[in-house]
Amino acid sequence: MLKLLKYELKSRKNLLLGGSLTIIILNILIMLDWKLGGNEIFGYDDTFGAILSIVLFGIWVAILVIIIIDSINILRKDLYEDTGQLLFTVPKSSYSILLSKMLTTVIELLLFGLLFTTLMISIIVAEGTNFESVKVMLQVLGENIGIVLQALFAILIDIMNFLVTIYFSLVLTKSLLKDKKYSGITAFGIFLLLSIFMGKINSWLFRYMPYSSDLGMSLRYGEFVLELPISAGESIAIILFNLCLFIILFFLTGYLLEHKTDI
Amino acid sequence: MKAVLELRDVHKSFMGKKALQGVDLSVGAGSVIGLLGPNGSGKTTLIKIIAGLIKQNAGEVKICGLNPGEETKALVSYLPDTQHLYKWMRVEDAIxxxxxxxxxxxxxxxxxLxxxxxxxxxxxxKDxxxxxxxxxxxALTLARQSRLYVLDEPLGGIDPVARDTIIDTILSNYREDSSFIxxxxxxxxxxRLFDTVAFIKEGKIILDGEAEELRIERSMSIENIYKEVFRNA
Structure with missing residues (x-):
């Protein structure tokens, strides 16, 4: 599986390296601009800095969109294009292939998430802000580590569920239709129906089993005190439901790929 | 001679269109079998079933006694008739x-190679x-020491000089414990490579046998037998 992951990541090295480098360079430019004369980092009286900031924001959005599109294409191409005849003839199970593709997207998101966090911290440091806000945040996070981990786990399950729903829709379509012509719209229809179904169950669970954990935070920023009640987001019931759904869809997709799909 | 590949009454259809209709085929160790037929006769479908890429609707496929799957993919070296390598790759990456x-x-x-x-x-x-x-x-396909090599149209669209190189390479790769389709x-x-030939038309094997026996029996080359068999195809 690790070997599969290696080649999936290798195929995305342009996005990973190019995207990261562009973002880092733009951040450095913004910080330099601020150091050399701008009044504040996202200061609107500094036109150059403002333009850089807008471009940087645009690139972040573009990268997010590319990752989402990529997460679909990562399997779609191997199902419908000739490269499938390489990938699906390697002696690896369809489950390994699926998992490697999902993990590739998760790693991409993690890498850019880490980069975003690192750059935000470096901007705060460059700005010379007192670190009280960061300290408070870290302290609150440390005191509520269980809830934080629960929230992170819920996010991870949500991402994996999103991906497995896409893959299930693509593989089911491929096993039902030989013709590529209507495959896109059919897969989208299946994805939409599944998402509506999952959304309905989630809201039902939220209504009848509303337990969720809250983080109460007070962040001081200069003279401002910001009360920030952060919900861990999803109740345990929803997380468990989504986890079960992920497992079922994952094995169903793997089974379809192994036994019912013609490449 | 123990069979490396056994196909028994294999059927396959796509959306109601029959691609294979009761194919029987046996490939022994050390043999080179030519699967001959015009475009659309079912050659690629049959080969993809052997490679584990598509599943038959009915019938039995055994590769070294195993059903096609993860294990048989380790035994079968498959050359598709398409550009299957990832475009981002260099030749070194493919190796x-x-x-x-x-x-x-x-x-x-x-x-x-x-x-x-x-x-x-x-x-x-891609270049x-x-x-x-x-x-x-x-080169990638033949560099595997596999039990079964499955080559789908290895000469399609290749100039005559390159064809000779490819045929020489296939010949040089022959081993007694491996078979070629x-x-x-x-x-x-x-x-000249074939020990055995199977002529496939509309998803059925309509003629098969030892290449040399067929040549003697019909007093013509395999190419001429092919022309005769598929004259109206």
Whole structure:
């Protein structure tokens, strides 16, 4: 599986390296601009800095969109294009292939998430802000580590569920239709129906089993005190439901790929 | 002679259209079988079933006694008739890919074959000409020490000089414990390779047997038998 992951990541090295480098360079430019004369980092009286900031924001959005599109294409191409005849003839199970593709997207998101966090911290440091806000945040996070981990786990399950729903829709379509012509719209229809179904169950669970954990935070920023009640987001019931759904869809997709799909 | 491949009454249809209709075929160790038929006769479908890419609707497929799947993919070396390598790859990446995933891959043998064919490892796969691409794919496929080699139209769209190189490479790779299935409609170029031939038409094997016996029996070359069999195809 690790070997599969290696080649999936290798195929995305342009996005990973190019995207990261562009973002880092733009951040450095913004910080330099601020150091050399701008009044504040996202200061609107500094036109150059403002333009850089807008471009940087645009690139972040573009990268997010590319990752989402990529997460679909990562399997779609191997199902419908000739490269499938390489990938699906390697002696690896369809489950390994699926998992490697999902993990590739998760790693991409993690890498850019880490980069975003690192750059935000470096901007705060460059700005010379007192670190009280960061300290408070870290302290609150440390005191509520269980809830934080629960929230992170819920996010991870949500991402994996999103991906497995896409893959299930693509593989089911491929096993039902030989013709590529209507495959896109059919897969989208299946994805939409599944998402509506999952959304309905989630809201039902939220209504009848509303337990969720809250983080109460007070962040001081200069003279401002910001009360920030952060919900861990999803109740345990929803997380468990989504986890079960992920497992079922994952094995169903793997089974379809192994036994019912013609490449 | 124990069969490397056994097909019994294999059927396959796509959306109601019959692609294979009761195919029986047996391939023994050390034999080279020519799967001959015009475009659309079912050759690629049959080969993809053997490679584990598509599943038959009915019938039995056994590769070294196993059903097609993860285990048989380690035994079958498959050359598709399409451009199956990832476009981002250089030839070197493709070598590493095969080396990583196929335990029977002989990297040195692959490099020898690539040198013989004049392929540069630094070349990008997407920049290779059709002939060079075919040669690269063939080198990767033949560098595996597999029990069964399945080559789908290895000469399609290749110039005559490159064809000779490819045929020589296939010949040089022959081992007594391995078998070849070569599908083609360009019979004259490769008929000297075949021990056995199977003519496939509309998803059915309509004639098969030892190549030499068929030549003697009909007093003509395999190419002429092909023309006779498929005259109205």
């Amino acid at each position: 590493c890919f095969y080396d990583d995933f196929f335990e029977d891959f002989d990297r040195l043998r692959c490099e020898e 690539l040198d013989y064919m004049g392929i540069d490892r630094a070349d990008k796969v 290779l000409s059709k002939g060079m691409y075919e040669k690269t794919s063939l 070569i599908s083609t409609h360009l019979v004259s170029d490769v008929e």
